[in-house]
Amino acid sequence: MNIHWFPGHMAKARREISEKIKVIDIVIELVDARAPYSSKNPMINEITKNKPRLIVLTKKDMADDRYTKQWVQYYEQCGYQAMSVNLKNFNEYQKVIEKCRHVLKEKMEKEKARGLKPRAIRAMVLGIPNVGKSTFINKLANRKATVTGNKPGVTKAQQIIRIAKDFELFDTPGVLWPKLDDEHVAKNIALLGSIKQSILPLDDLFIAAMRYLTENYPQLLKERYQLEIDLDDDNWIVETFDHIAKVRKIKPLRGETDYDRVMELFFSEINDGSIGQITWESPTCVNV
Ligand code: G4P
Structure with a gap:
């Protein structure tokens, strides 16, 4: 795994995400449970604006359960919806979808009350490299190979895939960058194996x-x-x-x-x- 983030890449990723944000109901932000702060993008609030966001701590099977619980509570106290998952276990995917439904229940009911036609929730997966974005999307879409890549310059036709009657997902995740100029973050990201360890x-x-x-x-x-x-x-x-x-x-x-x-x-x-x-x-x- 190797991350090369330059200002141009960041601007491009940001632009692409800003475009997609307009047509989605919820952002599923994946972070690594082994370092749930360091594996976050530092500008996520700004990038996702006020869209409802679910923070999903992936790889809980590799993290210390005690801390995982504390981190989920921590993010909840910060006012976010949060949960932890093991993406190797297929049952966990349904829990993420359930949680999205729960977060958007009120919004969907309001739309219904206003007489709007029932529609599917539309979600987008975001996160830094190696947190499990392709695994998440590919498993739900029932595909084997990843076509997403981790390169911010890689573009392909965007598709929205229907996962359930009431749930749709962009088939390409938003790839964001970690705050590598922070020494604490760079060290943790290297220990997760998300970047070439040789940068340190x-x-x-x-x-x-x-x-x-x-x-x-x-x-x-x-x-x-x-x-x-x-x-x-x-x-x-x-x-x-x-x-x-x-x-x-x-x-x-x-x-x-x-x-x-x-x-x-x-x-x-x-x-x-x-x-x-x-x-x-x-x-x-x-x-x-
Ligand atoms: P990305 O798109 O965000 O870059 O991440 P990707 O899905 O490629 O996942 C990176 C690696 O993390 C993959 O391992 C994937 O299997 C693993 N992974 C993702 N979520 C979990 C999880 O919840 N638990 C565990 N234990 N592993 C997880 P890989 O070795 O690169 O590929 P593979 O051989 O497992 O397919």
């Missing part, structure tokens, strides 16, 4: 992740790598590398621990969830 110095990312895991999920490090880190020990970083290399039998490189291989292994296990259910930020540490 890998060893800094490794150290930050290890520190966070030691403070918040020491048991996961113990289970996965039989690793216990003492952050007060001046040598903890080198010892951590050496320990993982030894436990995972990573061959030394010219007589030294192969630091790159250790990091590669660690990040791939972080990204694919094999270390465990981890959330990288809590609502108490960010100012949304």
Whole structure:
């Protein structure tokens, strides 16, 4: 995954979304439950204007349940509708549609009372790369391959697909950008695997992740790598590398621990969830 966002891309994405916004009833904003602040677009309020919005935290199966609940509550307290889902589980899709119906119930009833012809709710999926937009749309549309892409420059004929008698969806999602100039956000987005990790110095990312895991999920490090880190020990970083290399039998490189291989292994296990259910930020540490 690689994100290259330039001012031109942002303006284009914005323009395309502004056009579509006019004909939709609700925005389904997908964010990653493992970092529900960092995986949001910083200008979403401005972009979606006053359209009703449902914030859907995807990948809840990979996130820490405790934090997921807190984040859903947090967004609800901010005045949004919010829910968490595992998009690998098809039953969860119906819950999203149900929630959209619920959010728009009053509006649809008002239209009916005014004598307007009953019509389907029209929705659009928005989010930064890798949050599950194509998975969501393709599964509902019952298609296999994604045609959406993550490139803001990719255009194709827009289609509106009917998912249920009363529910329609744009077949192409709105692709937005994360706030990568914020160091906290860039770090978390890299840990989610949504951008090339190499945009940040890998060893800094490794150290930050290890520190966070030691403070918040020491048991996961113990289970996965039989690793216990003492952050007060001046040598903890080198010892951590050496320990993982030894436990995972990573061959030394010219007589030294192969630091790159250790990091590669660690990040791939972080990204694919094999270390465990981890959330990288809590609502108490960010100012949304
Ligand atoms: P995007 O359009 O927003 O860029 O995201 P996309 O749907 O391509 O999803 C990115 C990856 O996240 C995919 O994995 C997808 O399967 C996975 N994913 C989406 N939602 C969930 C979820 O709720 N839980 C879990 N565990 N994974 C989710 P991939 O490895 O790129 O593809 P695939 O091999 O799974 O198809």
